[in-house]
Amino acid sequence: MKFNFRKISAIGASALLTGMTLGVAAAANYPAPFVVGGSADVAVVYGTGAGVSTLDLIQAGNIQTDLQSSMGAAGTTTTSGTVSGGDSVKLEKSSTKFQLGKGISDIISTSITDDSPGDGLTTLLADGVYVDDDNDEKDYTQKIDMANSTLAMFDDDDYKADTPTIGMRLASAAHVLNYTLDFTDEPEWADLTSTNIEIMGKNYFILSVTANTTINLLDSANTATVTEGETITVNVEGTSYEVSIQYIASTEVKLNINGASTNSLAEAQTQKLSDGAYVGIKDIMHDSKTGSLSSVEFSIGTGKLVLKHATDVEINDVSVSNMKTYITTTSSSTPTISKIAIEWKADDELFLTPDSEVTMPGFEAVKLSFTGMLYPAEEVITVKGGSTTYVTLDNFPLKDSTEDINILYGDSANFTGIGKDSTHLLRTSNETSITFDKDTDEYFVASFNDGSNAESYLMRATDFGQVGTTTANRTDIQYKKDSVWTTIKDDAKITDVVTIGNVQLTVGTIQKSAENTVVLTAGTNCNFHTLYSKEGLEVFLPWNGTATIPTDTSAIGKAGAFVYNASRAVTTFDLTFAEEDNNENIGDGGNITAQLGWNSASTAEAYVSDVGNESVTFVENGDNTKKWVSHKYSALASALQWDKSGDQYELQITYHGEESYGEVYVNAPGTTVTAGTTTTGTATSLGDVLVKDSEVSSVSTKNLIVIGGSCINSAAAKVLGVATGTCGAAFTEATGVG
Numbered sequence: 001m002k003f004n005f006r007k008i009s010a011i012g013a014s015a016l017l018t019g020m021t022l023g024v025a026a027a028a029n030y031p032a033p034f035v036v037g038g039s040a041d042v043a044v045v046y047g048t049g050a051g052v053s054t055l056d057l058i059q060a061g062n063i064q065t066d067l068q069s070s071m072g073a074a075g076t077t078t079t080s081g082t083v084s085g086g087d088s089v090k091l092e093k094s095s096t097k098f099q100l101g102k103g104i105s106d107i108i109s110t111s112i113t114d115d116s117p118g119d120g121l122t123t124l125l126a127d128g129v130y131v132d133d134d135n136d137e138k139d140y141t142q143k144i145d146m147a148n149s150t151l152a153m154f155d156d157d158d159y160k161a162d163t164p165t166i167g168m169r170l171a172s173a174a175h176v177l178n179y180t181l182d183f184t185d186e187p188e189w190a191d192l193t194s195t196n197i198e199i200m201g202k203n204y205f206i207l208s209v210t211a212n213t214t215i216n217l218l219d220s221a222n223t224a225t226v227t228e229g230e231t232i233t234v235n236v237e238g239t240s241y242e243v244s245i246q247y248i249a250s251t252e253v254k255l256n257i258n259g260a261s262t263n264s265l266a267e268a269q270t271q272k273l274s275d276g277a278y279v280g281i282k283d284i285m286h287d288s289k290t291g292s293l294s295s296v297e298f299s300i301g302t303g304k305l306v307l308k309h310a311t312d313v314e315i316n317d318v319s320v321s322n323m324k325t326y327i328t329t330t331s332s333s334t335p336t337i338s339k340i341a342i343e344w345k346a347d348d349e350l351f352l353t354p355d356s357e358v359t360m361p362g363f364e365a366v367k368l369s370f371t372g373m374l375y376p377a378e379e380v381i382t383v384k385g386g387s388t389t390y391v392t393l394d395n396f397p398l399k400d401s402t403e404d405i406n407i408l409y410g411d412s413a414n415f416t417g418i419g420k421d422s423t424h425l426l427r428t429s430n431e432t433s434i435t436f437d438k439d440t441d442e443y444f445v446a447s448f449n450d451g452s453n454a455e456s457y458l459m460r461a462t463d464f465g466q467v468g469t470t471t472a473n474r475t476d477i478q479y480k481k482d483s484v485w486t487t488i489k490d491d492a493k494i495t496d497v498v499t500i501g502n503v504q505l506t507v508g509t510i511q512k513s514a515e516n517t518v519v520l521t522a523g524t525n526c527n528f529h530t531l532y533s534k535e536g537l538e539v540f541l542p543w544n545g546t547a548t549i550p551t552d553t554s555a556i557g558k559a560g561a562f563v564y565n566a567s568r569a570v571t572t573f574d575l576t577f578a579e580e581d582n583n584e585n586i587g588d589g590g591n592i593t594a595q596l597g598w599n600s601a602s603t604a605e606a607y608v609s610d611v612g613n614e615s616v617t618f619v620e621n622g623d624n625t626k627k628w629v630s631h632k633y634s635a636l637a638s639a640l641q642w643d644k645s646g647d648q649y650e651l652q653i654t655y656h657g658e659e660s661y662g663e664v665y666v667n668a669p670g671t672t673v674t675a676g677t678t679t680t681g682t683a684t685s686l687g688d689v690l691v692k693d694s695e696v697s698s699v700s701t702k703n704l705i706v707i708g709g710s711c712i713n714s715a716a717a718k719v720l721g722v723a724t725g726t727c728g729a730a731f732t733e734a735t736g737v738g
Contacts, residue, residue, distance in 0.1 A: 047713030101633025
């Protein structure tokens with residue numbers, strides 16, 4: 001809140017400030033020194049002298065309220081999610097959050113590597129050095145390129161029946177990601193066999209290659225050599241295997257593994273063991289001489305992997321659908337391999353939600369996680385029938401209050417006026433001034449908007465009369481706070497300025513008695529035709545006018561003109577809302593439209609007949625609840641619920657006030673991901689800092705704000721060095737302030 005002070009006069013080093021009864025004082029660097037860093041050192045001193053206006057105490061209370069808003073700790077704190085247990089990358093940049101409706105490519109347009117984004121996947125995609133069969137070292141890099149999957153709302157019974165969900169839904173055969181291993185120094189195909197290579201953080205033993213297109217590998221394999229007549233032990237990931245030769249010839253061998261015989265296996269052949277592991281024959285070293293012993297080199301691994309160019313990956317003799325390998329070979333007299341790429345497409349529908357991670361099949365090396373949306377703030381705006389004949393904004397969250405604000409009323413066929421009925425009007429205008437009529441008008445909305453800050457107040461003028469025995473007309477200006485009308489300016493007369501928060505209104509012509517009207521003119525950045533919620537949602541109120549708003553211009557998105565006459569029936573009206581953008585610029589985000597109309601009851605009732613500008617089709621939330629939900633795909637991700645459970649449909653907009661975003665991660669398989677949180681803090685209490693001028697000695701060590709001049713405030717008189725009760729011309733002569 002930016003408190004607007006009318007007159008300013010700094011008095012001495014004590015930071016004692018004084019102003020006239022018609023004004024409030026402040027320092028240029030307000031709220032310092034009164035509130036600094038969330039700590040207060042202040043007293044607000046109001047006068048009790050003869051003739052003091054009750055407005056002085058009201059203004060003192062306003063200052064106390066404003067200082068409270070500077071205490072700091074109130075509001076919400078958003079904490080990002082955390083990941084433990086391995087490599088992880090969050091798909092976002094410091095300047096680009098993962099907003100609802102965005103695709104991955106909108107957030108990151110570069111590859112995921114061992115050092116990017118953020119710290120990268122340092123182990124999973126580590127740069128490697130491959131040693132070929134000739135012991136030559138070959139450098140390589142690894143990367144992942146994500147498909148442009150979209151964070152959105154979906155409703156799919158294959159995931160959860162009748163449950164609209166935010167996450168990523170990937171249709172069968174949808175592209176998920178590409179993995180690429182890129183050799184800087186290209187090894188020869190002929191030198192790949194019987195070597196080891198790290199792929200996505202896992203060690204693989206290359207059992208054999210075929211025709212320069214296929215690589216056969218064993219996962220997490222241990223290699224050993226066993227000689228005729230001996231038994232050796234091989235350990236693979238905690239499992240022990242007792243191995244001996246049962247039969248050996250020049251081209252084949254049978255092994256006994258944990259008491260079970262294998263088939264006859266030639267070099268480069270494999271067999272699945274009873275526990276799911278695989279044994280592969282690397283080299284048969286047969287010696288036919290009498291008395292000589294033959295031996296065999298073999299490997300046992302937890303799985304077998306076949307990578308064949310332009311073909312589905314084969315894992316443990318089973319093809320993984322939609323997981324293709326692409327091997328780039330440099331053709332020459334001695335063929336070399338430059339790249340191994342794996343394209344992952346969904347084999348069936350995949351759902352990435354807070355309750356469902358997605359793991360790369362077969363390799364089990366990469367998983368995707370989504371912990372949910374983070375909403376820094378939340379308020380609910382409800383558009384509904386106030387009765388059968390009018391539409392209201394129910395419990396609308398204003399800056400300092402929550403109030404019902406009636407919008408349009410009608411005769412069960414057409415909307416005929418603005419407000420509740422003809423004697424309870426909402427006075428609006430798209431001009432700089434309004435004429436408020438106490439006899440017909442219930443209230444008006446006065447709003448401030450400078451582009452980055454906005455606030456609104458529900459106000460009225462009442463108690464019309466004359467000032468004392470003069471002929472000057474006057475009225476009281478009030479605002480509504482928690483359903484109670486509170487006077488902000490009593491005995492307001494022509495040219496007076498009424499200030500509440502950042503809103504300033506200048507009082508114009510006042511007509512009392514039969515008319516009971518007052519002209520009010522909006523100050524800088526103020527108006528009478530928009531309404532702002534506490535968190536900054538903009539509402540374009542209807543106003544009476546005759547100008548036609550063309551539908552082929554952007555003006556229609558922010559139009560509020562309402563015309564009703566005998567020749568033009570108003571059966572519907574589009575009440576438009578505008579979000580902030582991600583930088584909290586007022587009205588620069590997405591629009592939402594609630595179409596107000598009349599239902600089909602025998603006596604038609606006012607209701608929300610349609611909702612426009614939603615980003616995703618409304619779907620029913622639950623089985624036959626008649627509550628339909630959608631979202632706005634925007635920086636603030638407003639949630640929409642169109643409630644059709646009664647005859648008078650209503651719309652609830654859950655508005656989030658600041659940039660809202662999801663947290664999507666690419667992780668190593670063993671990681672644990674914890675969702676981020678949004679918590680609401682409690683403001684440090686300013687306490688009661690209001691003090692009568694007769695009690696000022698009790699706060700003599702504090703910074704003081706003094707309300708009123710020496711005429712009615714003895715504290716002001718003391719610091720000005722004049723007698724208490726110095727008023728009018730005597731005050732001007734003594735102080736030079738007039």
